[in-house]
Amino acid sequence: MLSKYILTDTDLKTALLSGFAILPAPMKKLIKCILNLSASINLTIILLSVATLIFILQIAQDKLVFYFPSWQWLSAAGKFDFYHSRGFFVLFALFCINLIGCTLKRLPRTIDVLKSSSKELDEARRTSLPICETVAVSDYQAARQTLLAMVAGYFKKTGIVREDGDSLHLFAEKGRYSHAGFYLAHLCLLLLALGTTLSATGFQYSFEVTKNQLLDPLVVRDAGRQEKALDFSLLCSDLKTTSYGESSKLKKHQSTLSIIKNGATVATQEVDFATPLHYNGIDIYQDRFSKTIPYAKIKIIAPDNQQSTHELKLGDSFAAGATGVRIRLTRLRPDGVQLKTLTLPETLWVAQNPVQFHQAQLQGYQVSLIEISQKESTTLKAIYDPGKGLIWYSFILMVAGFSICFFCSHQRMWARIERTGSGCSVTLAGAATKNAREVSELIMTIKNSMEYSQSREQR
């Protein structure tokens, strides 16, 4: 029933060709030219060579100008940041198009090889194969046995295609799926590029946290540098530093972190530089060293007598009541701290006695310092990387693809034994995508073995 709705290869080809046929001749020529160029290995090699040269000129221009003073023009070129230019984007896009083009161009040929309709060694195939040997023997059965034994020994199966009383056709192959290596490697290179692009939509945000501090909620900056509150809180319950043996050389900084969601602890883990706490697609790592830093506790009293306290380290800021004005801690001394509003460049030294800003928006607000305390603090980083999984799996498959490409070969062998008058003729032929020498050696071994048996019989 459904078959009439399914477009076959032939239908698709016909539809594409008829669509192509109505185009004007110059357009057809242009499309053909673009398609051929995009799938051209010449373009691949040109792109790879151009990229290599540009990278060398970008990275080594200082040294090149130093050793070859006549290359002074490179100094000007060196100021141009190619890696973040449109030129780089064009080169990269061309590379991706070329990768897709080459892969698609090769597909029909691979399908042809895999679907190879004729497994019998006819004359047309025999002449097209790179390795071909013929041997004349008198004993059909002996030749048959030798051939089957040696082919089964190498290919692990005899592969008889057709046999009647007067002839035998044999086809054996191994490494049939080695063609997949090419597609795997190229596809994974594209996926790697896609993964790194996806990764750019994520974020990496470093933040400081003190021992026993609860960040409720955890606020990060996303890819657009906008503040974003995550849907969980983070508690840092312990900070630890490990040394190498009894020496004072630092080995590891670790923090014990807990994720708290809706009042319940959903995950707890000790994190370090390479061991993150995973939660909801976000990885939290130990970033920099733990240290003890001074914190100032500030009290602010609004005109309506509402009080709030803020614990700040150098550089931290807070909003003053409902005014929306943010105040930053800019200096810290044992006897007082300096505060600065972010809207106007007004600074104010604050000690234990309440003081006021002169800004109109802050009229009536009183600020005072409660205490300065030392706290153990560390830097953590939250990473959201949507491309990580794709990069990781593409990498594994790419290595597998390269390995199949370089170390596996599709080896095929055809053989035909035919009775001819008093004896019989054996034709052996083979082909291999790589390491053709092995197939050639197998064919020569079979041939020599048959000739040796023949000569022994004659003696």
Place this chain on the structure above:
Amino acid sequence: MVNTYLYAIVPLLYLLCTVLYLLHVLFKVERVGRIATIMTALGLTVHGAAFIARWLESYQLGMGHLPIRGPYECLTFSAMMLVAFYLAIEIKIRTRAFGVFILPVAFLLMVFATLSSRVSKQIVAMPEVLQGNYINYHLSSCFIGYAAFAVSCVASILFLIKRDGGDAHTAKTTLPSRETLDEISYRMIAIGFVMYSILIVTGMFRSKLIWGSYWQWDQVQTWSLIAWLVYAVLLHGRFTWKWSGTLTAILSIIGFLFSIISFLVGAGFLFASGHYPITGKF
């Protein structure tokens, strides 16, 4: 420290092997060749034992890392890989003449590592970024790749030196045929290329963790990418246009030069870089 005694023996063994291979090539005495092979296998065994001893001793000192960090460990590990590749080639293609050119390289690497005042032999504590198994994959693939490219480079130089119509590898005491040298060069590039791909991608993951992005256009990253691109050109040409011979030999030598630059940058000898994975400074 047992490892330093064992590592001190290795260069002597490699020097002896070099002399034996040379005598074998010059005087074509099969027995000398066989002794050279046995001595090379012995040298590699002692080298492997030294490597394992250093690994175990690093645990005894409370540092516990695979000894492929720092210039000393990098150089000795590269020399070990070089000799391992050579032995595999000798067994596979049954030619000993190649040893005359590979063993001296391994010997010089070992001499530089053990005698140079610039290279500390002490087992040192590693910073956090150089700890863990992940960095083991990164650095081991790096030095296996360098060793494979070095063998390929030597095969390519010999290919260019050897003239057509010379004695083929039927005579075990002379250089392998040009065809065999080309094949050795290709196979070593294939191994090196896979290793370099692992090196670059594992480096990308580390870069993301340290610097916040997968690619930084850092000197080490860029030089490694350049070497990878040169080998990619070579492999594409070889697969598609059936490039072989002089062109691939020249490209193989160029590719190795770039990978050496990447090594020297990583070791802190050339250019300023954000990371020195070999010296451990970040």
